Amino acid sequence: xxxxxxxxxxxxxxxxxxxxxxxxxxxxxxxxxxxxxxxxxxxxxxxxxxxxxxxxxxxxxxxxxxxxxxxxxxxxxxxxxxxxxxxxxxxxxxxxxxxxxxxxxxxxxxxxxxxxxxxxxxxxxxxxxxxxxxxxxxxxxxxxxxxxxxxxxxxxxxxxxxxxxxxxxxxxxxxxxxxxxxxxxxxxxxxxxxxxxxxxxxxxxxxxxxxxxxxxxxxxxxxxxxxxxxxxxxxxxxxxxxxxxxxxxxxxxxxxxxxxxxxxxxxxxxxxxxxxxxxxxxxxxxxxxxxxxxxxxxxxxxxxxxxxxxxxxxxxxxx
Numbered sequence: 001x002x003x004x005x006x007x008x009x010x011x012x013x014x015x016x017x018x019x020x021x022x023x024x025x026x027x028x029x030x031x032x033x034x035x036x037x038x039x040x041x042x043x044x045x046x047x048x049x050x051x052x053x054x055x056x057x058x059x060x061x062x063x064x065x066x067x068x069x070x071x072x073x074x075x076x077x078x079x080x081x082x083x084x085x086x087x088x089x090x091x092x093x094x095x096x097x098x099x100x101x102x103x104x105x106x107x108x109x110x111x112x113x114x115x116x117x118x119x120x121x122x123x124x125x126x127x128x129x130x131x132x133x134x135x136x137x138x139x140x141x142x143x144x145x146x147x148x149x150x151x152x153x154x155x156x157x158x159x160x161x162x163x164x165x166x167x168x169x170x171x172x173x174x175x176x177x178x179x180x181x182x183x184x185x186x187x188x189x190x191x192x193x194x195x196x197x198x199x200x201x202x203x204x205x206x207x208x209x210x211x212x213x214x215x216x217x218x219x220x221x222x223x224x225x226x227x228x229x230x231x232x233x234x235x236x237x238x239x240x241x242x243x244x245x246x247x248x249x250x251x252x253x254x255x256x257x258x259x260x261x262x263x264x265x266x267x268x269x270x271x272x273x274x275x276x277x278x279x280x281x282x283x284x285x286x287x288x289x290x291x292x293x294x295x296x297x298x299x300x301x302x303x304x305x306x307x308x309x310x311x312x313x314x315x316x317x318x319x
Contacts, residue, residue: 002193003027003108003109003137003190003194003197004027004028004108005027005028005029005030005106005107005108005109006019006022006027006028006029006030006107006108006109006110006111007029007030007031007032007103007104007107007109007110007111008022008029008030008031008032008110008111008113009031009032009103009110009111009112009113009114009124009128010031010032010033010112010113010114010115011031011033011038011039011041011042011045011046011096012042012045012113012114012115012261012263012264013045013167013259013260013261013264013311014113014141014165014167014169014260015031015042015111015113015114015141016031016042016045016046016049017049017165017167017168017169017170018111018113018141018165018169019031019046019094020046020049020050020053020090020091020094021070021169021170021198021199021200022198023089023090023091023093023094024053024071024086024087024089024090024170024198025086025197025198025199026086027197027198028093029090029093029094029095030094030095030096030097030103030104030107031094031095031096031097031103032097032098032100032103032104033096033097033098034098035098036098038098039096039098042096043096044311045311046091046094048311050087050090050091052168052170053071053087053170054084054087056068056071056170056171057071057080057083057084057087058080060072060078060080060083061078061080066171068170068171068173069171069173069199069201070169070170070171070172070173070198070199070200071083071170071199100127100128100131101131104128104131104132104133104136105133106133107132107133107136108135108136108137109136109137109138109139109194110128110132110136110137110138110139111139111140111141111163112124112125112138112139112140112141112142113140113141115263115264115267116142116143116144116145116264116267116268116271117267118145118149121140121142121145121150122150122153125138125150125153125154125155126153128154129153129154129155129156130155132155132156136156136159137159137160137187137190137191138154138156138159138160139160139161139162139163139191140160140161140162140163141162141163141164141165142162142164143164143211143212143215143219143264143268144210144211144215144219144268144271144272145210145271146162146180146208146209146210147160147161147162147178147179147180147183147208148180148181148182148208151180151182157180157182157183158182158183158184158187159183159184159187160180160182160183161177161178161179161180161183161187161188161191162176162177162178162179162180162205162212163175163176163177163191163194163195164176164178164212164214164215165200166214167259167260168259169200173199173200173201174200174201174203174214175195175200175201175202175203176203176205176212176213176214177191177192177195177202177203177204177205178204178205178208178209178212179208180208181208188204192204218256219268219272221253222253222256222257222265222268223269223272223290223295224253224290225239225240225243225252225253225254226253226254226257226265226269226295226298227290227291227295229254229298230291230294230295230297230298231291231294236252236254236316236317237254237317239252239253239254240252240253240254240255254315254316254317255316255317257309257315257316258309258310258315258316258317258319259309259310260309261308261309261310261311261315262299262302262303262307262308262309262315263303263308265299266296266299266300266303269292269295269296269299270296272292273290273292273293273296302315302316
């Protein structure tokens with residue numbers, strides 16, 4: 001099956017990027033949102049993504065920026081005008097819809113990209129199942145939750161799996177494709193093809209794993225940085241500098257938190273504190289377990305103060 005019509009459920013940082021990338025690659029894309037307020041929060045994100053693509057294209061054209069494989073192939077002559085035209089086409093054709101039935105009426109693929117909240121996702125799938133066309137395949141962009149948790153609520157577990165994206169997908173053009181026990185391999189293969197069609201590198205995850213490949217490595221690193229801060233060991237700027245100067249990495253944990261959003265950070269902390277095996281018995285002998293209670297308190301205070309990360313102009317740092 002060749003997908004043509006895509007619905008992205010959720011207009012957060014990644015949801016907006018996924019939708020824009022699919023539209024940039026010529027797909028008919030709708031973002032489903034829960035409220036008028038969600039539209040007010042999502043449109044600025046789409047505007048920002050457009051600006052990021054234009055800046056990236058300008059940098060690719062004059063050699064001042066890094067190459068973005070989600071935009072064009074590096075081994076082919078770069079057509080700046082064609083790329084800019086694709087950006088404007090994506091921006092003008094992206095649709096925002098509050099009516100779920102209308103949003104998915106002809107969808108070949110639904111990409112759920114909502115907050116890392118188990119019950120909220122279950123509620124969404126229960127509402128989605130009765131209005132979904134028979135042909136539609138569903139994937140979750142969850143970064144920490146397993147697709148098997150939600151499969152039965154979709155009404156089509158054989159057509160349900162995970163497709164997880166990295167942030168700044170026009171640059172970090174990678175997806176992780178992970179099935180659950182009831183997924184038909186046909187749809188796994190179709191998702192790999194779709195990932196390629198939107199200029200992503202599809203990486204197979206052959207066994208269900210919280211965090212997939214990327215976040216299985218990334219989240220413990222983020223939590224370690226956050227724990228140093230909430231435990232009073234040091235401040236976010238110094239912790240980030242210890243990492244960036246010590247390793248040559250472009251960002252430390254707190255810059256990454258601001259990029260993905262403090263709400264996502266809070267949801268991850270609330271999820272991971274329920275995983276008893278996160279810190280092994282051996283590591284517990286070497287160091288104290290993470291102070292999840294203090295992490296949650298710090299992040300909740302930031303959310304209450306409107307410090308949502310880069311998207312709001314302030315998180316751990318000001319932008």
